Amino acid sequence: MTKLMLRALAGETLPVPPVWMMRQAGRYLPEYRATRAQAGDFLSLCYTPDLAAEVTLQPIRRYGFDAAILFADILLLPQALGPKLWFETGEGPRMETTTTPAQVAALRPAEAVHETLAPVYETLRILSRELPKETTLIGFAGAPWTVATYMIAGRGKDEQAGAHALKSQDRATFQALIDKITEATILYLSAQIEAGAEVVKLFDSWAGSLHGQDFTDFAVAPAARIIAALKVRHPQVPVIAFPREAGDGYIGFARTTGADCVAVDNSVTPEWAAENVQKDGCVQGNLAPHHLVTGGEDLIRETRRVVQAFRGGPHIFNLGHGITPDASPDNVARMIDAVRGG
Ligand code: CP3
Numbered sequence: 001m002t003k004l005m006l007r008a009l010a011g012e013t014l015p016v017p018p019v020w021m022m023r024q025a026g027r028y029l030p031e032y033r034a035t036r037a038q039a040g041d042f043l044s045l046c047y048t049p050d051l052a053a054e055v056t057l058q059p060i061r062r063y064g065f066d067a068a069i070l071f072a073d074i075l076l077l078p079q080a081l082g083p084k085l086w087f088e089t090g091e092g093p094r095m096e097t098t099t100t101p102a103q104v105a106a107l108r109p110a111e112a113v114h115e116t117l118a119p120v121y122e123t124l125r126i127l128s129r130e131l132p133k134e135t136t137l138i139g140f141a142g143a144p145w146t147v148a149t150y151m152i153a154g155r156g157k158d159e160q161a162g163a164h165a166l167k168s169q170d171r172a173t174f175q176a177l178i179d180k181i182t183e184a185t186i187l188y189l190s191a192q193i194e195a196g197a198e199v200v201k202l203f204d205s206w207a208g209s210l211h212g213q214d215f216t217d218f219a220v221a222p223a224a225r226i227i228a229a230l231k232v233r234h235p236q237v238p239v240i241a242f243p244r245e246a247g248d249g250y251i252g253f254a255r256t257t258g259a260d261c262v263a264v265d266n267s268v269t270p271e272w273a274a275e276n277v278q279k280d281g282c283v284q285g286n287l288a289p290h291h292l293v294t295g296g297e298d299l300i301r302e303t304r305r306v307v308q309a310f311r312g313g314p315h316i317f318n319l320g321h322g323i324t325p326d327a328s329p330d331n332v333a334r335m336i337d338a339v340r341g342g
Pocket of ligand 1: 027036
């Protein structure tokens with residue numbers, strides 16, 4: 001029997017949707033915090049295959065999600081291109097910046113990323129041996145625009161200004177950076193598939209700050225290029241695209257990029273996404289993560305509302321963004337019960 005997640009991605013409308021959560025391996029789980037402490041720091045956890053596989057498996061053991069997402073980070077790829085990466089406690093990621101033509105030219109060749117990223121492929125090999133047979137293994141990468149925003153600003157959060165400035169002031173350098181990330185991402189995701197990923201997801205967390213032609217050039221075009229290249233090498237492997245906060249940009253995104261599924265955040269309603277996005281195929285989403293902090297009747301009602309809104313077509317139940325560290329593990333179990341009809 002084909003896995004539930006793969007059936008939804010193939011376009012099947014199911015009576016009960018498959019369910020998983022962004023950041024399902026994370027700080028809200030005591031077992032994650034223990035393994036992270038054992039690793040010492042976040043990047044060591046990402047680069048130690050046994051421990052990265054262990055934290056990937058923890059939410060599968062505890063909840064029986066239909067999919068496991070590789071434990072890694074979107075910033076490992078730019079790090080593998082050369083710039084230094086570190087995490088400031090309580091503040092998030094920091095990177096050596098890449099903004100000049102000379103710095104873009106000095107990035108390593110795309111093929112060189114495999115050297116740094118080999119432990120990630122090993123994590124996937126362990127997971128494809130150890131996951132329950134009904135669980136789908138998801139690999140991922142950041143989309144080029146989002147990765148570029150971190151490489152240019154050297155940090156995250158509300159820091160897309162640097163990328164917008166470079167795009168206006170030196171389009172050629174900006175485009176060269178996007179092209180380099182795009183090429184490396186194709187190689188990275190292909191290697192993840194060869195190591196056992198059955199689905200891959202492209203996270204474009206900052207797609208919402210691109211508008212008009214920029215959205216077409218830097219959210220749609222790089223995703224279309226990556227997906228086309230993956231489909232040549234691995235035609236059977238479905239791709240999920242997540243152009244977060246794209247708003248009207250979600251409409252037609254599956255058609256223009258070739259994605260098998262579009263993930264939607266919770267700035268749009270599930271009813272709107274069912275009408276405007278699901279008509280092109282599978283949709284993933286989109287419960288607001290704060291319900292897992294607050295729980296109660298609202299959690300059950302909103303979970304059922306998402307399931308109900310999408311029940312006329314292919315759907316993967318997920319959050320609109322990652323689960324937060326203050327979420328309650330019991331609320332996650334309640335959410336899953338509500339999805340599965342409890
Ligand atoms: O979803 C999963 O469980 C898989 C693993 C995963 C992580 N990050 C682990 C992580 C995935 C898919 C990501 C993607 C990622 N990383 C994105 C895109 C999705 C999004 O959230 O918008 C982005 C923008 C990043 C970059 C990043 N990594 C930031 C901004 C931060 C700090 C924010 C925070 O929550 O602390 C991280 C750290 C990070 N990546 C953590 C985890 C579990 C927390 C690290 C910790 O344990 O201290």
